Amino acid sequence: MQSDNGKPCSRLERVLQAGRFAVTSELNPPDSADPQDVYRAALVLSEVCDGINAVDASGANCHMSSVAICALLTRAGYESVYQVSCRDRNRIAILGDLLGAAAMGVYNVLCLTGDDVSAGDQPEAKRVFDFDSIQLLRSARMMRDDAVFLSGRQLTTAPCFFLGAAANPFVPPYDWRPQRLAKKIAAGAEFIQTQYCFDVSHFCEYMRQVRDLGLHEQVYILVGVGPMRSAKAAEFMRTKVPGVVIPDTVVERLRKTPIDRQQEEGKKICIEIIQQVREIEGVSGVHIMAFRQEELVADIVLEAGLLPRPIK
Amino acid sequence: MFQWLQKYPHFLEIYYDLTEVCLRPFKRWLKPGSRIEPMVIAIERAGKGAVFNCKMCGQCILHSTGMTCPMNCPKYLRNGPCGGVRLNGHCEVKPEMVCVWIVAYERSLRMPTYGHEFTALQPPLNNQLKGSSSWINKFHGIDVDLPLGWMNAMDIQVIRDQEERHAV
Numbered sequence: 001m002q003s004d005n006g007k008p009c010s011r012l013e014r015v016l017q018a019g020r021f022a023v024t025s026e027l028n029p030p031d032s033a034d035p036q037d038v039y040r041a042a043l044v045l046s047e048v049c050d051g052i053n054a055v056d057a058s059g060a061n062c063h064m065s066s067v068a069i070c071a072l073l074t075r076a077g078y079e080s081v082y083q084v085s086c087r088d089r090n091r092i093a094i095l096g097d098l099l100g101a102a103a104m105g106v107y108n109v110l111c112l113t114g115d116d117v118s119a120g121d122q123p124e125a126k127r128v129f130d131f132d133s134i135q136l137l138r139s140a141r142m143m144r145d146d147a148v149f150l151s152g153r154q155l156t157t158a159p160c161f162f163l164g165a166a167a168n169p170f171v172p173p174y175d176w177r178p179q180r181l182a183k184k185i186a187a188g189a190e191f192i193q194t195q196y197c198f199d200v201s202h203f204c205e206y207m208r209q210v211r212d213l214g215l216h217e218q219v220y221i222l223v224g225v226g227p228m229r230s231a232k233a234a235e236f237m238r239t240k241v242p243g244v245v246i247p248d249t250v251v252e253r254l255r256k257t258p259i260d261r262q263q264e265e266g267k268k269i270c271i272e273i274i275q276q277v278r279e280i281e282g283v284s285g286v287h288i289m290a291f292r293q294e295e296l297v298a299d300i301v302l303e304a305g306l307l308p309r310p311i312k
Numbered sequence: 313m314f315q316w317l318q319k320y321p322h323f324l325e326i327y328y329d330l331t332e333v334c335l336r337p338f339k340r341w342l343k344p345g346s347r348i349e350p351m352v353i354a355i356e357r358a359g360k361g362a363v364f365n366c367k368m369c370g371q372c373i374l375h376s377t378g379m380t381c382p383m384n385c386p387k388y389l390r391n392g393p394c395g396g397v398r399l400n401g402h403c404e405v406k407p408e409m410v411c412v413w414i415v416a417y418e419r420s421l422r423m424p425t426y427g428h429e430f431t432a433l434q435p436p437l438n439n440q441l442k443g444s445s446s447w448i449n450k451f452h453g454i455d456v457d458l459p460l461g462w463m464n465a466m467d468i469q470v471i472r473d474q475e476e477r478h479a480v
Contacts, residue, residue, distance in 0.1 A: 087387075091436060113387060113394045116405040127387070134391040135436045142461045150436070152460025168395030173417045179431055179470070180392050186470045187433055195395055242396035242404040 010107035010162035011079045012051040016191065016220040021278065022285030023306055024051040024081060024193065024222060025297050027073075029063035038064070038072045044294050046078050048301040048309050051108055053081040053193070053287070057088060059241065060120025067101050074105040081164065081193075082106045085114025090130035091139070095149055098140055102159030110164040110193060111136040115242050134187045137165055141188030165189035167221075169206035170199060170245040178209040181219070191220040193287040196237075198246045198269075200276045207280050216282030223277045226289040227296050228266035231255040267296055267303075274304040314362045321419040324363075324379040325426050335447055342448050353445045370441030371455040376429035378419035385412045390434040393417075431470040435462045 008014050015022045025045045030037035045052050054069035070080040082101050084094060098109065113133040117125045131139070139150045140163055147158035165184040169177050181192065197203050203223070210216050228234040228246075231254040238246040250269060257265040270288075277283050286306075290297050301307060317324065341348055353368075360366035360381075364374060367383035373390065374381060382390045386405040393413035396404030401414045420430040435458050441449060449455040458466075 113389065115396065116386060118405055129387045129389070130439075131436055132387070132389045132391050133394075134433060138433065138465050139436075139461070142465070146461070146464070148461045150459045150461040152463075166395060171393075171395060171397040171399065172401050172411075173393065173397075173414050176392070176417050183391060183431055183433065183470050186468045187465075243394075245399065 008162065009160035012081065012108050013162040013190070015050045016284055021306065022050045022220070022222060023048065023288065023301055023309060024053060024285065025049045025288045025290070025294070026053045026055060027069065028292060028294055029055055029058075029066070029069060031063055033064075035072050038069055039076060041294065042073055042076070042078055045297055046076075048298045048307070049079075049288075050285075050309065051079045051081045053083055053110065056083040056085040056112070056114065057120070058083075058115065060087065060115050060117045060122070060125075062120075062122065067097050067104075067106070070101060070106040071104040079108070080106055081108040081110050083110045083112060084136065085112045086129050086131045086133065086136055087114035087117060088128055090128055091150060094131065094136065095139060095143065098143065098161075099155070099159060102161065107160055108162045108164065108191075109140060110166065111140060111189070112166050119242055133165060134183060137163060137184060137187040137189055162190055163188050164191040164193060166195065167192050168195035168243050169203060170195060170197070171243055174206075175209075177206060178213055178215065181210060181215055182213055185215060185218050189219060191222060191284075193222045194224045196224045196226055196244050196246075196289065197273060197277060198250050200273060203277065204280060207282050211282055220284035221282060222285040222287040223283055224287045224289060225270050225273050225277070226291070227263070227270040227293060227300065228254060229293060230259065230262040230266070231257075234266075263293070267300060270300055271304045274300070274306070278304075315365065317363050318379060318415075318419070321379045321423045322425075325375055325423050328375050328379070329425070331447075332450075335451070339451050342445075342451055344444065344448055344452065344454065349445065349448065352448060353443075356445050356447055368443050368446075369437060370444040370446050370449055371438055372446035372450070373434060375423075375426040376432055376434070378416035378421075378423065378427075378430060380412055380416035380419055382412060382416070388437065389413070390437065433465055433468055433470065435459070435465070 027041050054066040056066040066083050070082045073080040111133050117123055117127045144158055144161045147155045167181050234246050234251045234254055237244045254262050254265055274286050288297050357368055364381040365384055366381055369383050393411055397411045401410055403409045403411050420427045
């Protein structure tokens with residue numbers, strides 16, 4: 001989406017449009033009412049990323065809201081990616097928040113269905129899922145393109161969004177996953193951030209199908225990557241975090257490493273994966289999710305040869 | 313009880329067309345708020361409940377979802393599986409249940425008439441219609457009375473033709 005001067009509002013979109021390999025990362029959301037906690041968490045990411053994702057109660061655990069984090073980041077001049085999940089709010093709340101976010105200068109929106117409430121620490125909460133990610137994408141796109149709410153009511157000023165969605169190529173039904181991507185693009189997605197990629201050969205096959213459908217020309221794909229802290233953490237991720245698939249060979253490689261060097265090895269694996277996926281046709285960037293080890297992101301970006309950043 | 317019937321999606325899509333033909337002569341009596349409405353609802357609930365574990369959302373899209381009721385998905389997803397499907401094809405929320413969308417996809421491949429509708433964009437659910445008869449709603453176009461903003465999403469084509477769908 002373009003602003004008045006003909007350039008996209010979103011800096012992330014400008015980077016991708018220029019054909020530069022983009023790097024985004026995820027901010028650890030504070031359990032705090034202090035804005036400085038957001039800035040502290042952003043500090044280690046802002047120098048090496050083109051966009052900082054603010055998660056929307058990821059894993060169904062309550063943290064500072066993503067819209068507030070994005071607003072704070074925008075105040076400091078950082079580029080934020082506003083994650084919206086359909087789990088906690090109905091369409092009235094979500095669309096209102098989208099407008100509010102746009103008014104505060106948030107341009108990148110990642111539309112997600114969201115983990116189920118049972119994944120979090122309050123499984124007794126009510127699940128909403130009034131929208132799914134595709135209906136949310138479509139509704140955000142019509143606010144932007146047609147300047148109307150879903151109900152058809154007119155907006156006086158349309159938001160200037162760069163719309164994204166998630167994709168998980170690593171879970172079944174495998175041969176339908178590229179078509180699900182096609183569906184998300186048809187609904188309005190312009191960039192994609194994938195689930196953690198630990199199985200590059202599987203991802204290559206997925207991208208081949210994506211290219212066969214011509215989808216890589218319609219959307220920017222950012223591959224999700226991340227360092228594993230230890231073999232134990234990897235085991236936890238693949239058994240407890242919904243949708244994360246880690247092949248045995250990767251976990252085995254970590255297990256064979258002495259415990260005090262496992263974090264280093266995890267980082268090394270992450271860098272190798274970045275270098276491999278970078279070579280795949282149709283990949284436009286990486287999305288580094290370093291949960292509770294955000295300080296590693298700068299090292300990873302440096303050692304993967306992705307500096308200088310951020311690209312203005 | 314009759315859920316084994318879902319193993320024959322092609323038979324069910326023929327049956328779906330047949331139901332519509334059989335009910336059409338009664339269209340003038342099949343009205344929302346009519347005296348026979350409670351009876352129609354009871355029949356629909358009993359019949360579709362036994363075969364599809366129907367949740368009576370009132371806007372049936374069974375033929376677009378491999379003759380598998382998407383409302384059985386714990387997240388009520390109507391546009392395909394989420395990213396949390398387990399490697400064994402089971403649900404993220406209910407580990408003992410096979411993902412609704414895994415079976416829906418497999419069945420849609422065996423449906424020559426409506427199988428291609430599997431990739432269509434499905435509009436947000438109209439929560440007002442919950443508990444009403446989707447047969448009555450269909451005859452009177454109530455189930456496709458969508459929010460105005462959604463109207464121009466109706467002709468978005470996701471994947472051009474069936475051939476491309478099978479090529480993947």
